[in-house]
Amino acid sequence: MNMVDIGAAQAAYRDELVAAGLLIPTGVDGLYGRSGVFEEVVERFDALVTRWGGADGAEAMRFPPALNRRYFEESDYLKSFPHLAGTIHSFGGDEKAHRTLLRRLEEGQDWTEDQVATDVVMTPAACYPVYPTIARRGALPDGGTVIDVFSYCFRHEPSIDPARMQMFRMREYIRIGTPEQVVEFRETWLERGREMMASLEVPLEIDVANDPFFGRVGAMLSSSQREQKLKFELLIPVTSTQKPTACLSFNYHQDHFGHIWDIRTADGGVAHTACVGFGMERVALALFRHHGFDPAGWPAAVRKVLWG
Numbered sequence: 619m620n621m622v623d624i625g626a627a628q629a630a631y632r633d634e635l636v637a638a639g640l641l642i643p644t645g646v647d648g649l650y651g652r653s654g655v656f657e658e659v660v661e662r663f664d665a666l667v668t669r670w671g672g673a674d675g676a677e678a679m680r681f682p683p684a685l686n687r688r689y690f691e692e693s694d695y696l697k698s699f700p701h702l703a704g705t706i707h708s709f710g711g712d713e714k715a716h717r718t719l720l721r722r723l724e725e726g727q728d729w730t731e732d733q734v735a736t737d738v739v740m741t742p743a744a745c746y747p748v749y750p751t752i753a754r755r756g757a758l759p760d761g762g763t764v765i766d767v768f769s770y771c772f773r774h775e776p777s778i779d780p781a782r783m784q785m786f787r788m789r790e791y792i793r794i795g796t797p798e799q800v801v802e803f804r805e806t807w808l809e810r811g812r813e814m815m816a817s818l819e820v821p822l823e824i825d826v827a828n829d830p831f832f833g834r835v836g837a838m839l840s841s842s843q844r845e846q847k848l849k850f851e852l853l854i855p856v857t858s859t860q861k862p863t864a865c866l867s868f869n870y871h872q873d874h875f876g877h878i879w880d881i882r883t884a885d886g887g888v889a890h891t892a893c894v895g896f897g898m899e900r901v902a903l904a905l906f907r908h909h910g911f912d913p914a915g916w917p918a919a920v921r922k923v924l925w926g
């Protein structure tokens with residue numbers, strides 16, 4: 619399949635999902651409502667992740683899908699992914715500016731001139747609020763820590779690919795500790811992720827990957843990330859077998875976040891971090907793709923894994 623065919627296949631599959639009622643269109647590419655059936659699959663998968671991750675004794679934290687703008691600025695996200703970021707702006711003008719806004723709106727012109735940045739930005743990945751939070755507590759305990767998060771995330775990447783949304787949910791486990799603790803966690807999850815997804819009887823492969831760093835410097839960052847094998851993805855065909863979709867990712871940030879927020883291990887070293895991320899909508903879409911649109915008809919073994 620060439621790129622045109624891949625695009626056509628994505629559009630066709632999106633239409634099928636909409637026709638089946640699983641995705642509810644909003645008129646914006648990558649922004650969908652979902653049906654009750656879709657949500658039930660997300661919930662069952664979320665519970666499955668908890669069963670596989672539970673033994674690690676992770677501390678659960680739930681943040682709203684927005685981030686303190688200061689943390690976002692400190693995180694270096696704008697250096698790497700300015701094209702994906704979503705900032706939250708609000709009207710900051712006086713009454714005269716308000717009249718101008720209404721007139722422009724009426725005339726179908728750009729009305730956003732007096733929108734000013736607020737103190738919050740959209741969360742780009744569920745783990746971002748965790749690092750500054752952990753840093754505030756002071757040095758880590760001996761064994762380091764494991765945190766469990768679940769959040770809507772925003773990325774400005776409108777696409778006809780139903781698996782590439784602008785707002786989607788990410789469950790994550792985040793390991794913070796010594797390099798050894800963190801590397802071991804990622805190894806463990808690479809295996810667990812494979813077994814867990816195999817139990818759902820979907821075809822999968824795990825491969826080295828890179829983040830979509832921006833610009834020419836970004837291209838260098840991408841290849842160095844691949845060379846160092848800092849990111850792996852678990853891929854499942856959703857709209858194309860040739861270009862399977864990243865449904866889980868396994869990221870090793872080395873001391874990037876530890877350094878930014880001065881997170882310290884018990885022995886005073888700069889903490890390393892890693893996270894495993896589960897793309898909830900992508901996993902649901904993969905299950906619908908391989909087992910059909912009606913979960914009642916899914917293979918008994920898969921139903922048992924999800925519904926018990």
Ligand SMILES: Nc1ncnc2c1ncn2[C@@H]1O[C@H](COP(=O)(O)OP(=O)(O)OP(=O)(O)O)[C@@H](O)[C@H]1O
Pocket residue numbers: 743773775781782783784786788827828829830851864865866867868895896897898899900
């Ligand atoms: N635009 C999106 N729509 C839906 N799910 C997404 C999207 N981007 C990422 N995810 C999910 O969140 C998980 C963690 O995010 P991560 O930044 O690692 O994505 P990614 O692997 O870089 O995705 P991709 O390479 O497809 O852009 C991914 O494994 C994926 O399942």
Ligand SMILES: [Zn+2]
Pocket residue numbers: 743744745746790869893894895
């Ligand atoms: Zn993460």
